[in-house]
């Protein structure tokens with residue numbers, strides 16, 4: 001096999017340098033800016049991780065307070081954006097809403113000078129949830145929500161706006177917050193790499209993010225959490241789970257939420273989200289059957305195929321038990337990964353070089369040009 005063929009899907013190709021996260025590097029697990037993902041998930045909030053990824057270090061209490069104030073002030077949805085959201089059909093996919101919100105904001109609040117990356121990142125992180133849920137409630141029931149829920153975290157604001165409640169179970173908020181931390185950053189994942197390619201042409205910040213959202217949507221990347229929930233949904237017993245797995249094995253179809261390009265054993269994020277999903281399953285609104293089925297599928301996949309769950313697998317049951325509808329799963333990933341994308345765009349711009357690889361040409365050898373009046377099937 002030639003060296004170029006080995007790089008199918010750019011597997012194993014080092015495409016640049018980054019100081020943001022370690023994904024399977026040198027056996028040190030997943031770190032964001034040097035901090036272990038377990039410490040961040042169990043001891044931090046998503047807002048602290050946002051600061052870490054965008055600014056390069058953890059915030060002091062004062063810096064965190066300033067960030068929270070900034071988030072609260074950047075939650076408002078401009079009237080023009082509300083008017084556009086009101087015209088979008090309820091059948092739209094939430095990922096299309098996220099991409100559209102980014103595009104519209106890029107027009108209403110364009111990037112006009114250098115050094116705006118942090119502010120625009122925070123603007124997008126703050127407005128994504130409210131804008132998505134404004135569209136959701138308006139298109140489904142004509143309700144115009146008030147996006148301002150006071151001094152709430154990103155997680156609490158999303159859950160309150162989705163459920164239209166003023167109180168949310170603290171474990172649900174913590175699970176949602178942890179999921180945002182886990183999804184926040186993952187090195188040169190396809191969407192992040194796509195964003196870096198876009199801004200490497202000196203394009204604007206919003207274009208980088210719309211590129212990233214479009215790339216995240218696919219089921220081989222961010223869309224896997226939705227795809228996992230779709231097959232888990234009807235499985236209400238172990239025999240049903242067995243039947244599902246056996247038929248997938250037979251037809252050699254992928255089991256979404258399993259496998260990873262870099263982690264060939266355990267995805268370090270998976271046990272963390274599984275822990276929270278299990279905790280939720282033991283609460284009043286939990287779904288122990290969903291967890292039993294999920295654990296059974298995991299056991300069989302690991303034992304029989306040596307393929308491990310990635311973050312998306314147990315995120316599906318965690319989000320379901322937070323009461324969030326399946327089509328919103330990948331859109332929630334956008335809110336979270338916005339922090340990593342922002343960090344990578346800042347990093348790319350700090351030492352930019354146009355990304356322009358070459359291909360291994362496999363087309364025809366040089367051909368004689370034939371004028372159109374002389375062309376026939378034999379000489380094309």
Ligand code: COA
Nearest residue numbers: 219220221224253254255256257258259260261307310312
């Ligand atoms: N279900 C069933 N088989 C899987 C699998 C899955 N989820 N993931 C990998 N495999 C199999 C492949 O079919 C392949 O088998 P083969 O050697 O017999 O052809 C083998 O494992 C190696 O997989 P490969 O496709 O080379 O790995 P990759 O690095 O290209 O793919 C993913 C990584 C993520 C694209 C792949 O694991 C996948 O499609 N997973 C499902 C989607 C998903 O959960 N994505 C989220 C990623 S965080």
